[in-house]
Amino acid sequence: MLYIVVDGFFGDTGKGKVVAYLAAADKPSLCVRTGAPNAGHTVVWRGEAAVLRSLPACFVNQESKLAVAPGALIKVDVFLSEAGRFGRGRSFVDFNTGVIEEAHVERERSDEFLMKTVGSTGQGVGAAMVDRVLRRLKLAREFDALKPYLADVPAMVREHKNRGVIVEGTQGTFLSLYHGTYPYVTSRDTTASGIASEAGVGPKDVDEVVLVFKSFVTRVGNGPLPGELPPEEAERRGWVERGAVTGRPRRAAPFNLDLARRAVLLNSPTQIAITKLDALFKDAAGKTRWEDLPAEARKWVDQVEAELGKPVTLLGTGPEAEHMVDLRRAKGLL
Ligand code: IMP
Ligand code: MG
Numbered sequence: 001m002l003y004i005v006v007d008g009f010f011g012d013t014g015k016g017k018v019v020a021y022l023a024a025a026d027k028p029s030l031c032v033r034t035g036a037p038n039a040g041h042t043v044v045w046r047g048e049a050a051v052l053r054s055l056p057a058c059f060v061n062q063e064s065k066l067a068v069a070p071g072a073l074i075k076v077d078v079f080l081s082e083a084g085r086f087g088r089g090r091s092f093v094d095f096n097t098g099v100i101e102e103a104h105v106e107r108e109r110s111d112e113f114l115m116k117t118v119g120s121t122g123q124g125v126g127a128a129m130v131d132r133v134l135r136r137l138k139l140a141r142e143f144d145a146l147k148p149y150l151a152d153v154p155a156m157v158r159e160h161k162n163r164g165v166i167v168e169g170t171q172g173t174f175l176s177l178y179h180g181t182y183p184y185v186t187s188r189d190t191t192a193s194g195i196a197s198e199a200g201v202g203p204k205d206v207d208e209v210v211l212v213f214k215s216f217v218t219r220v221g222n223g224p225l226p227g228e229l230p231p232e233e234a235e236r237r238g239w240v241e242r243g244a245v246t247g248r249p250r251r252a253a254p255f256n257l258d259l260a261r262r263a264v265l266l267n268s269p270t271q272i273a274i275t276k277l278d279a280l281f282k283d284a285a286g287k288t289r290w291e292d293l294p295a296e297a298r299k300w301v302d303q304v305e306a307e308l309g310k311p312v313t314l315l316g317t318g319p320e321a322e323h324m325v326d327l328r329r330a331k332g333l334l
Pocket of ligand 1: 119186
């Protein structure tokens with residue numbers, strides 16, 4: 001089985017949590033991270049929180065190999081530190097993964113349009129992507145410190161597919177360079193097809209596309225956010241969050257069906273995950289069984305499912321990876 005996990009809004013829907021849950025539940029043999037270290041994926045596992053910027057959130061399953069996609073970018077120090085902390089003896093980076101250097105960070109931080117107008121995270125990702133397109137970016141295979149980790153990740157995906165592979169996307173559908181709210185977007189295509197391409201997986205090898213929404217919409221940085229609430233109202237509803245990498249407060253808006261429909265169109269998901277159900281329905285907190293959810297929460301989920309025409313299979317009910325209602329078996333998807 002090969003799963004792609006993709007964010008349906010503006011990032012920060014809890015992909016890290018969904019991937020960690022799937023890793024614990026399905027014990028995939030390999031996980032592949034796409035994107036770059038501007039994206040921080042938060043995982044809370046048995047009381048401890050971790051933010052991952054290079055490696056996939058699957059580290060919670062000790063048997064999963066952890067790889068970085070050829071189309072992804074890393075910072076060498078961030079990768080090495082995460083490999084040491086979360087993936088000792090099981091971390092890999094593709095020969096062709098791009099490397100962000102200090103000059104990229106500097107170039108980006110002195111770019112007023114990026115920093116002020118777009119609201120970039122200033123991690124050097126866009127500048128490194130420019131160099132990659134101009135064919136002067138250094139790749140992982142050129143760095144001695146990465147030698148012990150180098151691998152052919154597309155070949156690994158093929159080899160492990162029968163034992164379970166998860167490919168983890170970054171950011172979100174509406175931050176896609178092609179399909180998002182340009183120019184208020186990131187420097188790559190963040191939809192399911194872009195994620196597959198970065199990992200070196202052809203479309204016909206993908207079995208499941210899990211599109212992740214949150215029960216409300218958040219956005220960091222600039223650009224349109226339909227239905228945006230004043231910060232006091234977001235606070236009153238308990239929807240205040242901060243960026244995992246930059247610490248910036250996230251703007252918030254109610255769940256938006258038009259955006260969700262567009263995300264379905266762009267990603268052709270086979271199933272949908274909705275995180276933070278407990279932010280809308282307090283009594284959903286920590287529940288792991290559909291029957292234990294409040295009736296109004298179940299009704300809301302059923303309505304979203306009917307509107308989107310795709311099965312809602314995973315419901316996040318709290319910060320822990322294991323705070324999840326998993327309906328895949330009940331809905332014939334496992
Ligand atoms: P950049 O990709 O760091 O240049 O940032 C471009 C835009 O994408 C800004 O609005 C950022 O806030 C947003 N962005 C980049 N990475 C993430 C992420 O991981 N989560 C949420 N927003 C992000
Ligand atoms: Mg994030």
